[in-house]
Amino acid sequence: MQKPLILASASPRRLDLLRQIGLEPLVVPAQVREISKGLEPQELVRENAQLKAGAVAPDHPDALIIGADTLVYQDGRIFAKPKNPREARLMLELLSGSTHSVYTGLALLDTSAGRLVSGWRCTEVIFAPLNSAQIEAYIASGEPFDKAGGYGIQGKGGLLVEKINGDYGTVVGLSFPLLNELMTKLGIPLIPTP
Secondary structure, three states, rough: OOOEEEEOOOOHHHHHHHHHOOOOOOOOOOOOOOOOOOOOHHHHHHHHHHHHHHHHHHHHHOOEEEEEEEEEOOEEEEOOOOOOOOHHHHHHHOOOOOOOEEEEEEEEOOOOEEEEEEEEEEEEEEOOOOOOOHHHHHHHHOHHOOHHOOOOOOOHHHHHEEEEOOOOHHOOOOOOHHHHHHHHOOOOOOOOOO
16 A cells, blocks of 8 residues: 555554554544434444544545444444443343344545545344343443443453354444455455456
């Protein structure tokens, strides 16, 4: 890749995922007010990813910027990051023993070419039935508070999950198949296609 790669996110999980495939982006967290309602979940994550990439663009006129957004959705309700133990408890009680969807949107902005491509992926997550003691122990770990839906599948929250249907990276916050698809649209495939 010829130009600098920028991750417009403070998520250490997204950075770890990019490093797993040999990319070492400059981390420049976007300062934006995210859209939180008025759109379907897939459009919310796609639009927020675009907002984040666009917010970083003015200071980086010759870069490839990755914006990303993830949300948890169940029965018409969006689960953001819990602000306190009470919110985390409520989320985990609602997710316990049921299926929810995790949506991740990605936007890639080539600032020198003025090209923006974006998309989204969805993965179903099936939670194991949780009792009060399990929920309280997980909340006490501190892990729920910086994660959509109040859990992180890549950490102790993985113990709460029975099964997923879809892409693991989508649940963590960055879908590899989607990233490769968008990079290919920009003419920079991560895995060349025949």
